[in-house]
Amino acid sequence: MAETARHSETRYGNRPTMKDVAARAGVGLKTVSRVVNSEPGVTPDTERRVQEAIEALGFRRNDSARVLRKGRTASIGLVLEDLADPFYGPLSRAVEEVARAHGALLINGSSAEDPEREQELVLALCARRVDGLIVIPAGDDHRYLEPEIKAGVATVFVDRPAGRIDADMVLSDSFGGAREGVAHLIAHGHRRIGFIGDQPRIHTATERLRGYHAAMADAGMRVEDSWVSLASTDPDRVRAATEQMLAGPEPVTAVFAGNNRVTVTVVRVLAEQERRIALVGFDDIELADLLGITVISQDAAAVGRTAAEHLFRRLDGADHAPARVELPTTLIARGSGELPPA
Amino acid sequence: MAETARHSETRYGNRPTMKDVAARAGVGLKTVSRVVNSEPGVTPDTERRVQEAIEALGFRRNDSARVLRKGRTASIGLVLEDLADPFYGPLSRAVEEVARAHGALLINGSSAEDPEREQELVLALCARRVDGLIVIPAGDDHRYLEPEIKAGVATVFVDRPAGRIDADMVLSDSFGGAREGVAHLIAHGHRRIGFIGDQPRIHTATERLRGYHAAMADAGMRVEDSWVSLASTDPDRVRAATEQMLAGPEPVTAVFAGNNRVTVTVVRVLAEQERRIALVGFDDIELADLLGITVISQDAAAVGRTAAEHLFRRLDGADHAPARVELPTTLIARGSGELPPA
């Protein structure tokens, strides 16, 4: 007896199937399926017997098999850069809420800003046959997605545009936001303004830099090379870049920070300075109101919601040409951006 | 021709299968399978032909079918309270990293602190046959998970204990942490200390309250009912509770905040006060160093990592009795907790 028991336990996850339920309830397989899916055409009495059998066996429908049969998985994939980044929390959550409203689950992963890892993740999600994908691109070539999209995987790119492929996108107005932020500093009297951003291969970083240059040019102001840092968001490098800008014979009197992570580090560095340096950051930050940090705010939740709604509209059959939505940003003045030149 | 095209497009996701690849490469079905899975026993020449066919057709293995056949999905479910909460970002990320190291994907969802929604989510994940589950419980009765666990779904509860069921858990030392934090305030001369926490049905909230009472009792100090608020983390209610404690004839001189969301609101309220009120918060917060907020820090990433590693050890066959791991907390003094009574 131990033998038979061990033998049957060998197989992992020896879960009851509809067949088992049918046998126990003394009905046909298809009748169980009908009950499980609340399809019409089952006598209350039969239904009760089936329900009891389900209860007794602890049966739970195997969605893998169901998916195989039905074609749709009722799940969407979300590939972002770093789940731990506070910017992506609200975005994920917004996507999740929309997915939930459509009865879909969310599978997500972080690319860690690595194009290869992005592709690996995306393809793994495609292999699972997610119905749709929301991708915050790490790489700049997404041709590998062409067969997938052609095969019916609805795809929306978020925050940064897709590379070498025509697809739906939902972006924030990085250029306009940065331009407004820098113009704000100029309006408060600054002439020497530093820009600390992310690596130029990241589209938003480039756009924000472009906004910086545009604002400076609009005001007829020159830009020194030493005022611009495009190293990365690594705290040590941001710190070094900031300190360097503040050190020379003609130090900057204001800094524009290219994203939330940069802002955080810059705030730390500025707090150590004697002079009061003006600061505007891209992306809002928790508690920024208490710290009096002026920011260009993009609504991460709105971005996520918009992208997800777009995705489900596609899944519901919308087949217009790929659209590019650009959401506006808002300048929130809290003090740090209104400081005069030191 | 438009007709035939439309006709073939009617079926959604008309993707090529191994059969199609086999036909095109002029080999058998199983040979394609071998190539796709890098199994031995295929001539280089045959392999090349198959690879070409795969390329040409844009074939991608259907993991749903694979799962059905193999039994394991190589995915784990993570049910937390709110993806947007900064506490859960690093936790999710840590879980994801461990999952990735084990070749598994992460499916996650937010319970929004609603027990029904938690159950709904968990069962949906079980229906997808995730190999394992990491759950931050919203409810206090998890007997519904018994058949699943028995069927082989490895389950680890995190941050709060499971209800009415014997399972693995990874917790932070809420009691000890709160006790230490309150003792810290007492050591700095405070006698009237407020406690603002989450609803008592949430286990960590109760534990932290218990820690508060313990610290007060240790010091032989009384506790007024009006010093304790267990409303919720809703900013308006926290604000009201804080203001009330600061208003009476015998206002508190220090506040212990029960979690990160409470802390954030309390900080805002205290910033508006004329008197300097001491504060210690449970959970660290970004930029808390700049704001000088003293906190009891729990390492969310460590919690997530520990839980995930535990989970995979189970999946690899560990079958010891359910374990309960409790991770220590750290007090980080930054100023707000060291203020003397006003």
Place this chain on the structure above:
DNA sequence: TAGGCCCTGGACAACGTTGTCAGCTGAATG
């Protein structure tokens, strides 16, 4: 050169579910 062995490739069943279709029962109608 014959015998046997290894290596490669393919036919077939099975995983658990759902869609199709046909059979059966009992009631209503002419």
Place this chain on the structure above:
DNA sequence: CATTCAGCTGACAACGTTGTCCAGGGCCTA
């Protein structure tokens, strides 16, 4: 009383993959 019809129910195939098993061919050895 015969006939039709509706409402239940179940047998069977199919979804796309992998595991098992067997066949055929080339190569080595005696």
